[in-house]
Amino acid sequence: MNCVLLAAEDAQGLRTSDSGGRLLAQFALARPMRPRFVMGGGVSRFTNLRAWQACEVYKKAAYQLCDRPPLATDWKRRGQLEESVRGPGAHIAEGFGRFSPPDFARFVVIARASLMKSQHHLIDLVDRGYITDAERLSLNGLAEIALQETTGLLEYLQSPEALRNARRARDRRIVTRDERRSRNSEP
Numbered sequence: 483m484n485c486v487l488l489a490a491e492d493a494q495g496l497r498t499s500d501s502g503g504r505l506l507a508q509f510a511l512a513r514p515m516r517p518r519f520v521m522g523g524g525v526s527r528f529t530n531l532r533a534w535q536a537c538e539v540y541k542k543a544a545y546q547l548c549d550r551p552p553l554a555t556d557w558k559r560r561g562q563l564e565e566s567v568r569g570p571g572a573h574i575a576e577g578f579g580r581f582s583p584p585d586f587a588r589f590v591v592i593a594r595a596s597l598m599k600s601q602h603h604l605i606d607l608v609d610r611g612y613i614t615d616a617e618r619l620s621l622n623g624l625a626e627i628a629l630q631e632t633t634g635l636l637e638y639l640q641s642p643e644a645l646r647n648a649r650r651a652r653d654r655r656i657v658t659r660d661e662r663r664s665r666n667s668e669p
Contacts (some may be wrong), residue, residue, distance in 0.1 A: 524651060528578035533635040536628040537571040537593065543624050544600065553612050563607070566600035569593065570628065574635070583648050587639040594632050601625050 528534050544567040547553060548560045570593035577589025604618045604625075638644055 528575040533631040534574045536631040540624040541567040569596035583644040590636045
């Protein structure tokens with residue numbers, strides 16, 4: 483389960499940096515990441531998932547690129563890149579809310595595909611002369627980290643352990659729901 487958890491204090495530097503190179507360096511320094519366990523041993527918020535955090539770091543670095551000329555004024559290419567880097571984190575967040583590992587895994591597969599699509603857009607930007615290959619490689623490094631984390635999450639979600647953990651969580655919710663109902667019905 484270590485592949486999906488990150489302590490909130492480990493993520494602080496990831497959210498405050500201003501350049502792709504520093505974001506990559508800070509993400510690398512945060513490894514190995516300390517797991518943050520909550521009651522029941524799971525993740526309480528999608529923002530604690532390392533895959534989501536890595537996607538956010540990549541997205542913010544790509545947004546910085548989009549704000550620079552000539553990409554800042556090429557609305558079509560800018561929109562394509564922004565859409566492809568915005569999707570992975572959103573898909574992971576939506577899948578997290580499904581409470582079902584197979585359903586969640588389906589969204590993580592879509593997130594992986596969006597990450598790969600964004601890598602294609604970076605190659606296109608080099609071909610058009612909008613960015614250098616060195617800039618692409620820097621951003622591609624962030625994309626690769628996001629892909630690794632996303633793949634790790636996917637592997638966990640497809641494991642028997644994920645199904646067992648989901649069943650235990652569902653059983654705990656049922657028990658606590660029944661306890662609340664019995665307390666509310668007492669005179």
